[in-house]
Amino acid sequence: MIQLFHVYKHYLKGSAALEDISLQVEKGEFAFITGPSGAGKSTLLKLMFLAEMPTKGQIIINGYNITRLKRSAVPFLRRNIGVVFQDFKLLYDRTVFDNVALSLSVIGMPKKEIKKKVWEMLKLVGLQHKLNFSPLRLSGGEQQRVSIARALVNEPAILLADEPTGNLDQDLTLDVMKLFEDVNIKGTTVVVATHDKSLISRYSRRVITLEHGRIMEKQ
C-alpha cells in the first residue's frame, strides 16, 4: 500500500514540482498517473521508490514511513519495489540473463536459485531463448521486457513504471501492458505514469491526474 499525506516536493532549483499531494494506492490496485509534461508524474514516482525525499509531508510505503526511515534501510525497502523506465536502464555490457539476475544477486540469493528464477521470469516475458544475448541485439520491446523481468524477478509488492511504453509502438505497448495486468492479477500493486491518453482510455482503471504539481479532481 502507498499513502501520501500533504506531500510537497521542491527541487533546489525551480518552482514546486509537487504541491499538497494526498493519495492512497491500495494493495493490489492498478493505477495510472497522468498529466501534461512537467506536471510532476516522474517526481511522484521517484518519491515512491525513494529516489527523492519529499520536502514536506509523510509517505508510507508497505507500512514504513519513508520520511523517518534510516538511510541504511532504503535498499531493503527498495527490494519490495520494482521500477521500469521509458529508457529501460539496462547494462549493455552484460547479457540479458545477467541484467535480470542483478536484482537477485544484490540480495545474496544462491546462484542455483538465481538461475532458476531468472529463467522462469524470462519465460514469463517470452525471452527465455535470448538469455545469453546482449540487450543491444534486442528490439525496444524486448529490451523493455528485460527491464520488466528485472523489476519483477524478486516478486516485489509494488511495481512502478514511468512511461514504460514511451518508446514502443502500439503492439509492443499492448504486450507490455499485458505483463502488467498479469502481475497485477497475482496481487502486485501497479502504478503506471503516462501522458498517453489513448493508452489510459483502453483500460478502465483508476486515473490520478496531475497538473502543475497538484492532483486534479475527476471531472
Next chain:
Amino acid sequence: MLIIKRISYFMTTMAKGIASNLYLNVVTIITIAVAFLILNIFFVIYRNVNAVLEGWQGRIKIIAYLQDGVSSQQVSAIEGQLKKYGNIKGVRFYSKQDALSEFRRELKGQAAILSGVSQNILPAYLVVMVRDRVIRNGTVGKLADSLRGIQGIADVQYGQGVTERFSEMLVMVKMLGIGIGGFILFAILIIVSNTIRMSIFSRKDEIEILKLVGATNMFIELPFLLEGVTQVLCGTGLSIALLYLVYRFFLYRLHHAFGSLIVNAHIVFLSGGTIGTILVAAAMLGFVGAFVSAGKFIRHND
C-alpha cells in the same frame, strides 16, 4: 554473510573495473610504484646507516686521561661521579702501570720500540663505556665535553667526528624519510582516490541500477574499495621489485669497482618485516583513498 558469499562477484567486478579502465589503472600503478620507490630507497638507506651504527654499539668508549699524580682516593671519587651519569654504562680504571702493559700488549712483536723508554710517561686513564642511545642520538661529543670539566681529568678522547657524522646522518635520513614519506603517502592517497573517482564515474549507470534494485552501499562500494587496495598493492609490489633490481645492480657495480674489499661492507635490503609492514600500510592506503571517493560519489548522493 552476503559479502563472503559474493566474494567472487566482488573480485570479478573489481577485475572488470580495472580491465575497463586499464590505461588509467596502469598509469596509477606505475605512479604509485615510482613514488613508493623513492620512499623505499629511504628505508634502505636508513636501514644501512642504522646497521653501521649498530655495529659500533658497545665498541664506542670514551677515554678520560687523568692528570699526573692523582691519588687513588681521587680516582675512586671520579669513578663514583661518572657512575652517576645516566648515559654511562661502566667505568674501568687503568693505572700508569696498566697503561704501559696495555701499550706493550698492543705493540706485541714490536716491543723493541719501547726498549729505550726508561720512564713510564704514559698517563693513567679511565675507560668510559657509554650507552647505545648516546650513539643513536649523537650526543657522544656532548658527554665527552662534560667529562672534560671534571677535576682530575686532563683530557678526553673518543672516536671524534665519525660517530657524530653517522648519528647526524641517521637523524637526517629519518627526518627526510618522515617528511618525504608523509608527502608521498599523501600524494598516493590523492592519486588512488582520484582514479577510483574516475572508475566510479565510468560506471555511473551501473551504480544507479544497482541502487534501484536495492543493493546496499556496501555491496556497491566493495569492488571499488578492492580496486583501490589492488592498485596500491600492485604499485608497492612493483616498487619493491624495482628496488630489489636497483639494489642488486648497485651491489654488482660495487663488487666490480672495489672487488673483494666490498664483501665486508655488508649492504642489506629491506627486511621481511619491513616489506610486510609496507604492504599492509599500502593496502590500508588504497582502502582509505577508495573509501573517500566512494563516500563522496556513492554514499553521498542517495
